[in-house]
Structures are given as C-alpha cells and as structure tokens.
Amino acid sequence: MVEIIVCFKHVVDESELKVDRANNKINFEGAKTKISDDDKNAIEEAVRLKEKNGGTVIGLCLGKADARKSVKEALAMGCDKARLLSDPAFQDGDAIRTAYVLSQAIKRIGKYDIIITATGTTDVYSGIVGPALAEFLEIPQATFVSKVALAGDKVTLDRLMEEGVETVECDLPLLIAVAREINQPRFPTLIQIMSAGKKEVVEWKASDLGIEASTVGKNGSLVQVTSTQVPKSARKKILFEGSASESSERLADALLKEGVVN
Amino acid sequence: MQQEQFRESKELSSLSVMNFEISDEQKLILDVVDEACKKIRPIEDKCYLERKFNDRVLPIFKEAHLLGLPISRKYGDGQGADALTYALALERIGQEGTGVRTFLSGHTSLGQLTLQKWGSEEQKEQYLPKTTRGEIIMAFGLTESTAGSDPASLKTSFEPSGNYFHLNGSKAWISNGSIADLHVVFAYPKGKSEGMCAFLVEKSSEGLEASAIKDKLGLPTSDTGLLYFSDCKVPKENMLGPPGKGLSVAYSALMSGRLSVAAGCVGVIEDCLKETLSYAQQRVQHKKKIGKHQLVQRELAKISVDLETSKLLTYKAALLKSKSDIKPEDAELRNDADWMIAQAKYYAANASFRAADRAVQVFGANGFSFENRPARHLVDTRVCRIYEGTDQILEQKIAVKLLGNEYEAFS
Numbered sequence: 001m002v003e004i005i006v007c008f009k010h011v012v013d014e015s016e017l018k019v020d021r022a023n024n025k026i027n028f029e030g031a032k033t034k035i036s037d038d039d040k041n042a043i044e045e046a047v048r049l050k051e052k053n054g055g056t057v058i059g060l061c062l063g064k065a066d067a068r069k070s071v072k073e074a075l076a077m078g079c080d081k082a083r084l085l086s087d088p089a090f091q092d093g094d095a096i097r098t099a100y101v102l103s104q105a106i107k108r109i110g111k112y113d114i115i116i117t118a119t120g121t122t123d124v125y126s127g128i129v130g131p132a133l134a135e136f137l138e139i140p141q142a143t144f145v146s147k148v149a150l151a152g153d154k155v156t157l158d159r160l161m162e163e164g165v166e167t168v169e170c171d172l173p174l175l176i177a178v179a180r181e182i183n184q185p186r187f188p189t190l191i192q193i194m195s196a197g198k199k200e201v202v203e204w205k206a207s208d209l210g211i212e213a214s215t216v217g218k219n220g221s222l223v224q225v226t227s228t229q230v231p232k233s234a235r236k237k238i239l240f241e242g243s244a245s246e247s248s249e250r251l252a253d254a255l256l257k258e259g260v261v262n
Numbered sequence: 263m264q265q266e267q268f269r270e271s272k273e274l275s276s277l278s279v280m281n282f283e284i285s286d287e288q289k290l291i292l293d294v295v296d297e298a299c300k301k302i303r304p305i306e307d308k309c310y311l312e313r314k315f316n317d318r319v320l321p322i323f324k325e326a327h328l329l330g331l332p333i334s335r336k337y338g339d340g341q342g343a344d345a346l347t348y349a350l351a352l353e354r355i356g357q358e359g360t361g362v363r364t365f366l367s368g369h370t371s372l373g374q375l376t377l378q379k380w381g382s383e384e385q386k387e388q389y390l391p392k393t394t395r396g397e398i399i400m401a402f403g404l405t406e407s408t409a410g411s412d413p414a415s416l417k418t419s420f421e422p423s424g425n426y427f428h429l430n431g432s433k434a435w436i437s438n439g440s441i442a443d444l445h446v447v448f449a450y451p452k453g454k455s456e457g458m459c460a461f462l463v464e465k466s467s468e469g470l471e472a473s474a475i476k477d478k479l480g481l482p483t484s485d486t487g488l489l490y491f492s493d494c495k496v497p498k499e500n501m502l503g504p505p506g507k508g509l510s511v512a513y514s515a516l517m518s519g520r521l522s523v524a525a526g527c528v529g530v531i532e533d534c535l536k537e538t539l540s541y542a543q544q545r546v547q548h549k550k551k552i553g554k555h556q557l558v559q560r561e562l563a564k565i566s567v568d569l570e571t572s573k574l575l576t577y578k579a580a581l582l583k584s585k586s587d588i589k590p591e592d593a594e595l596r597n598d599a600d601w602m603i604a605q606a607k608y609y610a611a612n613a614s615f616r617a618a619d620r621a622v623q624v625f626g627a628n629g630f631s632f633e634n635r636p637a638r639h640l641v642d643t644r645v646c647r648i649y650e651g652t653d654q655i656l657e658q659k660i661a662v663k664l665l666g667n668e669y670e671a672f673s
Contacts, residue, residue: 069289187297190327197286
C-alpha cells in the first residue's frame, strides 16, 4: 500500500495561443485550458503505482476556480480524491511561493509516502517547484525520473541524464519529479469521467492552510513577471538568383554555413 | 414593480425546458476527443497531400476509447454515450476533415449501432466487443452501382444452401469497404424484389472480394470500397434482424448515419470559420488586414450564421434521437427524430459546402491549394450532399412529412 500525492497545474493550452504581431504579445483571450501535459505523466505514474501496489492517490492542484475542470480530469484518470488550492491570494506567485503553498497543503493532508510532480509545466517550465517543495517538506527528491520501482520502504529510480541513465535508490518518503518519457498518459473512459464527479474534492483557501495572504502569490514573491512577449524572429530573406542548379547549390552552402543542416 | 417583474420572469424561466448547455462531463469527453484530434492532425495533413489512407486514425481513436462511444458498456470498450454526446464528439472530429469523420460514420454510426439495435445477443457478444476495441472495423453495404437513392432496387441476392446463405452481387461506394473486417450487407431473396434481408458478412468469407475505389473527388485519406459477392458463404446465424425486414434495418441505420454526417459538417463549418478568421486577421491587401474589408466580413458573417443554424438543428435532431433511443416503441417520436435528422443533415451538408467555398474565396489563390484546409473541406464535404441521402431525396422526405404519405414521390 502506498500513499501518493500528485501535484498538477491547470494551464492555458499553448497550442491555442495567438500572437499579436503588432506588439509581439501573447493573446490569452478565449484560449482553452488544460492540465499541463507533463503533469499528466505525473498523474499517470501515480495511478500506475497505486494500481500495482494498492493505496490511494490524492490530486493536488493550485489554481483559480476554473481549475475544477482539470481536477475532474485528474480524478477521471484515477486519482481517488483531490484538493484544490484556490484563493486570489495564491495567484501569480513565483515558483518558490507556489511550492510553499503546496507544502502547507501537503502538511495538512498529513500522511504520504511519495509526492509526484512533473519536472516542469508547459506554461513557464521553471523546473523549480518540485525540488523546492521537497526542501520545504525536508524530504529527499529525484528529478528527471523515467522509471519507478517500489519494493517495501525502498524505491529504485531511473533518472534521465543528458547522456545516459542514472539509477538511484531511496527510502520513503520522497518526492519524484518525472520526465515526460516515463509513460504515456491514459485517456479516461466515459464511465471514469462520469464517476469523477462523485469523488471527494475539497477546496482550501490560505486561511485553511494557516497561510498569511500577504506572504504568498504576487505580493509574497521575489520574482515578478512584468510582461510576456514572444521573441522576434527576424528572417534574413536572402534571394538566390541564377539557374535552378546554381541557386540550389548556393542555398545548400548558405544552410551549411548557418548550421541549419550539417 | 421592477422586483415583481424580475420575480415573474424568474418563475417563467424555470418553466423552460430548452437547454443547449454542455455539461461538465461532456466538456471532459470533448477534451479527450480534442486531444485525440490534435494527434491525428499532423498525420492527416501529410496523408492528405500524399493522397494516402490515414492508418493512424484507428489506433489513436482506440487509445482514446472512441471506437464505441455510443455502444453499451456491456460490449468491450463501449462507452454508453447518448446520441447528443456522440454527435458533439463527431462535431469535433469533423473539424479534422470529412475523411476522418467518415471512418467513424462507417464503423460506428452505420456499423456498430445497426448491429447493436438489430443483432441477437449472440451476434452482439460475438462481434461488438471486438469492434469497440478496434480489433475489427465495420462497414455498411447497402449502395450498389445501379441502386443509390433507390435502395429497394438493389440486385444483390441470397439463397439458402445448407447451413449457409449464398450471396451474389456487388456493392459500391462503401465507406471503409476495403478495410472493414465485418460488413452489414443487404440482399433480396434470389429472383425476388421484396423481402430484403440484412446479413453480417465477415471479410474472410469465402466468395467475398473487396477493393478500394481510386480517383475520388475527395476523401483521399479514408477508404471507399467495392464489394463483390460470388456465391459468398454466410452462416445462417449471421442474418441480422428479422427475415424480410432488411429495409427497416437500412432505414434505421440511415438515421444514425445522417446524424453523424450533420454533426461532422458542423465541425467542418467550425474549422472553415476558424481558418477564415485567422487568415482575415493576418492577410494584408490594400494596406490593411482583409478582415477590415466589408465584403470579407460578409463572408465571415454568413459562415457564422450557417454554423449556428446547423448546430441548433443538429443538436435538436440529436436530442430527439436520444429520446427515441430510450423509447424505441414510440413510432411518432422515431418519425419526428427521423424528420429532424433529415433536416439537420440536409442543412448542415449544404452549409458546410457553402462555408468551405466562402473560406476558399477569402483565402484567394491560397485557397486553391490543398496545402490549406479550406480547399480540402471544399472537395471533401461535397459528398455529404450525396451520401446517406442526396439533397433531393431529403428535400422530398422533409416535404412529404408535411404533406402526408399520399404525396410520396416514389410509392
């Protein structure tokens, strides 16, 4: 039996975003929302571990009220219950403040063996929340995890390194930040979607977690996001003239020189 | 006074039974469909330009549990969705192209749903779980090269021979025809032109040959096949529905098929509108975005009105179908559903063709290339005005319901 808490984020679907080329700003208006892609890998791994070893999975999501949609999806994927951390005070916090809020919620939940996060989220991909959360909870952590094998109180993990795989062993409890290569997240069935609505979802605000509102969210953050812009991609627009064979040779030379092909 | 009026309007609004809101559960299902569609799109783009069958549609829909969405959960990966939820899914799938949607119309709307409605429990248990798990693909063989709008004139025949029926004849323009493992096939008793029967015919049956139709106007990524029966041996237990009730089986299947076409066409219009809006907001001519040109705005407005109209008709038809599915003994309800489905299919098919044509026009020369989606929609959605009932057959069907059966043109 293993008690798992899996953290996931409700984000804007990046494939739906439009860029206003006049000012290079991202237009978030009307964009769909979803569970961050890599967080689905985290949920999938949590559910697989539960299916194999028994136990429960609690989904933990920090987001606005519309994050209930993502919470329901996580429940449909196999989480047994969920906690939604929704308070205006939590909004626009940096990675450290987000990790702090999650840590307070996990302390309130109490019992756990494994906490699973993604290595990063598709919106900002700081890669900090998982490790910072482990620090707040004073438990060991492993990032870029591509394989988890649980045996008693010990867990063996494969970590994806740049050139190779590192295998580590660790005692429970611990935090695992998974790599997207770890699994292929499942699509929930209709009956799982329907039964998700009957599972327990509790919403917690800052006061429920003993958090002073001014210490979290935008006000409590050391990092402030002042604007979000898309980098300008200036094109060289070089025209090669001459016969087809001449111009294609010059094009090939230019591509080699620019390092586009090698 | 104002408070009184407010209270009164609030009381009246509670009497309303019309509701086109999508439930949270339906939204989640649509998210699943959306995710599957996003996986399909780049593959479909490539297949379309290479004019190649898209063989990834099946495994992706399988993974997303979409190969038996309206089929009972008793059968394999069946999901038990009602007609409206299934139509909403087809609407999203329709955005990816009529070819992708046609695969599901053939497999689920015409194949699985017909088997589920008319099959014996043994037949359903034998085949449906495999169809929902994607182990076997279904197709619906009614049309022949000389029997399209007039299915009663079909020539394929059957005769009993021991424990088998022997089928002879051919079928044409069958969606999934050359890739299907199980066909619903219609035939008359040999030498007769009444007492039509339906059969479940396995691909491996002795005497059955199938081939793909090439050089179609559209739908290059989905299969359209020809079937040839030459003393094709079909086990006697594979007759589908009561003997002599083949036309009833066919007409009930066409209700589901037409609804799937209507829903898919709504998706086509949505995609045309999305593509056209995006293009009109980027393309600059005469030193301004073409979206600022009023004649382009008119095209957008017309696509939008066609979209909303098609949606309302399709959703109403799907709701009636859902009600009729719950009360199959209610003939009046079934006729109402049939009539509304005919109107939804007729309107949405024409509206999607108009939308694609308008999208091509706004794209200008760029609209003339299959590199861009409007051109694909234009040629692909054209078939929606033909299959599952031509415009003309549906116009007649819609009018006769108003005039009375004595005005039936073909009786």
